[in-house]
Every structure is written in C-alpha cells, then in structure tokens.
Amino acid sequence: MTNIEKINSKLNxxxxxxxxxxxxxxxxxxxxxSQNMNHxxxxxxxxxxxxxYPSIGMMTVYRTLDLLVEWGxxxxxxxxxxxxxxxxxxxxxxxxxxxxxxCHNCKKIINYTDFIDEEFKFITKLExxxxxxxxxxxxxxxxxxxxxxxxxVINN
Amino acid sequence: MTNIEKINSKLNxxxxxxxxxxxxxxxxxxxxxSQNMNHxxxxxxxxxxxxxYPSIGMMTVYRTLDLLVEWGxxxxxxxxxxxxxxxxxxxxxxxxxxxxxxCHNCKKIINYTDFIDEEFKFITKLExxxxxxxxxxxxxxxxxxxxxxxxxVINN
DNA sequence: GTTATATTGATAATGGTTATCATTAACATA
DNA sequence: TATGTTAATGATAACCATTATCAATATAAC
Numbered sequence: 001m002t003n004i005e006k007i008n009s010k011l012n013x014x015x016x017x018x019x020x021x022x023x024x025x026x027x028x029x030x031x032x033x034s035q036n037m038n039h040x041x042x043x044x045x046x047x048x049x050x051x052x053y054p055s056i057g058m059m060t061v062y063r064t065l066d067l068l069v070e071w072g073x074x075x076x077x078x079x080x081x082x083x084x085x086x087x088x089x090x091x092x093x094x095x096x097x098x099x100x101x102x103c104h105n106c107k108k109i110i111n112y113t114d115f116i117d118e119e120f121k122f123i124t125k126l127e128x129x130x131x132x133x134x135x136x137x138x139x140x141x142x143x144x145x146x147x148x149x150x151x152x153v154i155n156n
Numbered sequence: 157m158t159n160i161e162k163i164n165s166k167l168n169x170x171x172x173x174x175x176x177x178x179x180x181x182x183x184x185x186x187x188x189x190s191q192n193m194n195h196x197x198x199x200x201x202x203x204x205x206x207x208x209y210p211s212i213g214m215m216t217v218y219r220t221l222d223l224l225v226e227w228g229x230x231x232x233x234x235x236x237x238x239x240x241x242x243x244x245x246x247x248x249x250x251x252x253x254x255x256x257x258x259c260h261n262c263k264k265i266i267n268y269t270d271f272i273d274e275e276f277k278f279i280t281k282l283e284x285x286x287x288x289x290x291x292x293x294x295x296x297x298x299x300x301x302x303x304x305x306x307x308x309v310i311n312n
Numbered sequence: 313g314t315t316a317t318a319t320t321g322a323t324a325a326t327g328g329t330t331a332t333c334a335t336t337a338a339c340a341t342a
Numbered sequence: 343t344a345t346g347t348t349a350a351t352g353a354t355a356a357c358c359a360t361t362a363t364c365a366a367t368a369t370a371a372c
Contacts, residue, residue: 021318021369057321062360078234082329083359101292110290115282122278126271127301134266135306136257142300145283150291177338177349213352218329238360239328
C-alpha cells in the first residue's frame with residue numbers, strides 16, 4: 001500500500017465510523033499536502049487550494065487541517081515562527097518518512113532520510129519500553145536537530 | 157560543574173563578550189526557571205517573578221526569555237496550545253536532561269529520563285554523521301513522543 | 313424529492329506576541 | 343563619587359495567526 005492509499009483507507013474509516021464527509025475542499029487540501037514536501041503554512045496551503053478552487057475560504061483550510069491532525073494523517077509543526085506548518089505523516093517505515101534539521105538563524109528546514117532505518121529500529125525499541133513503563137500509548141514521534149546551516153555559518 | 161554553574165558561566169561569557177547586563181529581572185527569571193521543571197508559560201513565569209518583584213513587567217519577561225533562548229540556555233517549546241512554554245536546557249549528559257511524552261488529549265507532559273544514556277549515545281553518533289553529511293552545526297536536539305496517557309485511555 | 317445534519321464562508325472577536333518610545337538603570341571612565 | 347554612554351525597562355498600542363459565531367449551503371440517507 002502506498003502512503004496515499006494508507007491515508008485514504010484511514011480517511012474512509014473515519015467517514016464510515018463518524019459520519020464525516022469527504023468534500024471537495026477536503027480533497028483539495030489533501031491533494032496539495034500530498035504534492036508538497038515543504039511543510040507549508042496554512043496560508044500557503046490556502047493560496048494553492050485557492051488557485052483551483054477560488055470559492056474555498058481560509059477557514060475551511062484551517063478546519064480541514066485540524067481534522068486531519070486529529071485523525072493522525074497530518075502533523076502540525078511549530079518551529080517558533082508564530083505560525084504553524086503542516087505535513088502529511090508517512091508511517092515511520094514508509095518511504096517518505098524523514099526527520100528535520102532546523103537552522104535557527106535562517107529557519108531553513110532540511111528533511112533528511114539518512115540513517116532513518118537505524119533510527120526506526122532504535123525508536124521502535126524505545127517506544128516499546130517507554131510505553132510499558134509509563135502506560136502511555138505512543139502514536140507518533142518527533143526527532144529534530146536544531147543548529148546552524150552551512151550558508152548561515154559562512155555568512156557570519 | 158552543576159547545571160546552574162554551567163549556565164552562569166555561559167551567561168558571563170555573553171556579558172563579557174557582548175556587553176549585556178545581568179540585571180535583577182534577568183536573575184529573577186533565571187531563578188524561577190531553575191526551580192521549575194514544569195515547562196511554564198510566559199504568563200506563569202511572569203506571575204512567579206511578580207510575587208517577588210512586582211515592578212517587573214511582562215514585556216521584560218518576554219525579552220529575557222528571548223535572550224536566553226538565543227544564548228542557548230533555554231529552550232522554547234510549542235505544544236500547539238497557542239502559547240509557548242520554556243525550560244532550562246540541561247546538557248545532554250547532564251543529570252536533569254530528559255525528553256517528553258505528550259498526551260494529545262489532556263496535554264499533560266511527562267518528563268522521562270529512562271534509557272537516556274542509551275539515547276545520548278545514539279543521538280551523539282547520529283549528530284556526528286548528520287552534521288558532516290549536511291554541513292550543519294547541531295546545537296541541540298528534540299525527541300518527543302506523542303500519544304495518549306493512562307488516564308485519558310481509561311476515561312474514554 | 314425531502315429531511316436531517318455536516319460543512320462551509322464571511323465576519324468579528326480573541327489573545328499571545330511584537331513594536332514603539334520615553335524613561336530608567338547599569339557600567340566604564342575620569 | 344560624579345558623569346556620560348548605552349543597554350534595559352515598562353506602559354501602551356499594534357499586530358496577526360487562530361478561533362468563535364451563525365446563517366447559508368451541500369451531502370448522504372431515506
């Protein structure tokens with residue numbers, strides 16, 4: 001199953017279960033997110049959606065994102081910019097799964113996938129142990145490294 | 157060197173180097189942070205500072221926190237509550253260093269220190285490799301697990 | 313087609329954070 | 343100790359991402 005297929009099946013679950021509806025605006029937001037690996041903000045998503053569906057308002061984008069986050073399909077990031085960024089979640093063993101390097105000078109976000117298998121193994125083991133010890137059902141993890149990127153080092 | 161000693165020496169560096177001043181408000185904010193392990197918000201810090209120093213305003217707390225974050229002494233967290241939380245950074249091999257389990261139902265934050273040595277080893281290795289590959293100077297990391305805590309599982 | 317209900321979009325309101333600027337405090341120098 | 347320079351402060355207003363409201367609309371079930 002590809003990532004999109006997984007997401008769709010997860011969505012269908014929610015629709016069947018809770019009577020939610022898969023409307024055009026929701027499809028549009030999902031479509032944008034699945035094309036985009038750049039952690040877009042609400043406004044960026046809205047603008048892209050707006051190109052194809054000018055009638056869709058920003059509120060709908062906000063609400064759709066909230067739903068997707070609630071359903072575990074999308075992750076909401078906050079890199080201390082005063083606004084949130086969003087990204088489809090690919091399962092930790094999925095091909096698109098990655099972690100982040102964040103430059104706290106220029107705010108650039110680098111996705112990396114190096115050593116991700118090793119990380120996956122480590123994290124899985126850790127999750128199992130933590131889950132048991134703290135009676136905590138873990139649904140996702142974040143690993144981020146903050147620092148200074150190449151060009152910011154140079155320009156200082 | 158204890159954590160506070162490390163922080164103070166780091167602060168003195170900055171003061172010496174850049175002509176910053178160690179004022180009463182800054183000492184007060186630092187003192188509150190070093191007593192408090194509960195990831196306080198700006199308002200919470202302000203209220204505690206205010207008890208002893210009623211003349212210190214909220215703006216000063218904001219600015220002091222920004223500085224401490226900039227100097228790498230404090231970390232700013234955002235757990236999607238619409239406001240930031242702050243915490244002194246203890247060096248990864250320090251005694252207070254911990255990571256977080258975050259319940260996305262009740263927003264409770266659990267600090268854990270289990271397996272932290274193992275994590276430290278792993279992260280250190282990873283940082284070295286990533287740093288080299290992406291020419292990125294890593295200054296700190298975040299590891300967080302999101303999920304549902306014990307009491308939220310029960311109350312559903 | 314009709315009905316019940318989820319969804320939407322426009323607008324206003326909220327609230328954490330930031331900008332502004334005159335005043336004050338801290339430090340270096342004499 | 344007095345003085346001058348500059349960092350730091352506090353009150354206020356402004357900002358802007360996000361939320362709340364609510365009437366209008368679209369969707370799915372019957």
